[in-house]
Amino acid sequence: MSLKNPVDRWGPVSQLLHWLIALLLLCLAVIGLSLDSLPKSPKYFWVYDLHKSTGLTVLALAVVRLGWRMYAGAPKWIPGLPTWQARLATVTHGLLYALIIAIPLSGWLFDSASGLRPLRWYGLVEMPKLIAPNAGIRELARSAHEWLFWVLALLVVIHAGAALYHHYFEGDATLRRMLPRRRQPLPAETPHDS
Template structure:
């Protein structure tokens, strides 16, 4: 498997970053949905710190993914993809990158403006505050964080739906080229790409 992206498929580094960020975002979303229901106990604070630590990890990984994509490029659209679908896919990818950056930043801003005690990323390093305590700013950041989460959920659903549509109905290599070779069958003319 090539580490760099080629004209026909995503390379190993892009695949690893893609699936790692996807799993982390799903985990963070699940944690975020349940942590508000937890009683205020030491477990609550541990879960809250985990949510924030994973969020900052996603921020770093998305920045790494963007840098890698700028360096390694991106595959061409699958042959036969209509121009409007290629444009729409590019727009959705851009929005996914922006939301994957904005989500942790708004969460970090909310944490900072809330005036909570400093938190340590996975207990290892203290995370600096982005703003002084400000109740109004904390409220705005929290509402924005929640709104962006639901927008991200909707865009991920579109992204996953499009990948499944291409695999199940168009029967092209769109999904297969984001997976290691051989995980999904693809038409013979696209295997060699």
């Protein structure tokens, strides 16, 4: 069995990367949106470091996913899909990839420009600073990080909504192509005539 994407659906590696990144993005959104409401205690800094480390993980996974897509290809479009929908899906996917890479980079840039304590990936590996401390870039990166998140949130809603629309209203395989195949039931045994 090949791990590459067959012509009719996404393969297991693509599915794993898709759903893992989606889950981590959801966690990042919850943590990021709750940071301002947390008191500045040691727990706050633990949560903040978790957010940054998970963001770096998403960045790495997004690069792996993009490389895998270039290597493994993509399935063909669903038969009968209107050209405008295929074009819109292509643009949306491109923007999703760009944002999933740009948001962690802007967070890393914000952290670097802040000039605060070292950024350690899950406390294990110290990450290099992208630039020296700089208040102007710090604010620009912070603003970009927040705005890009909201653009990503909007695109995710559109992306998920389109998949659900195709599943429930068009009845096609758009959503099923990104889900693991169901095991086919064994054929029922037929009674023997005596």
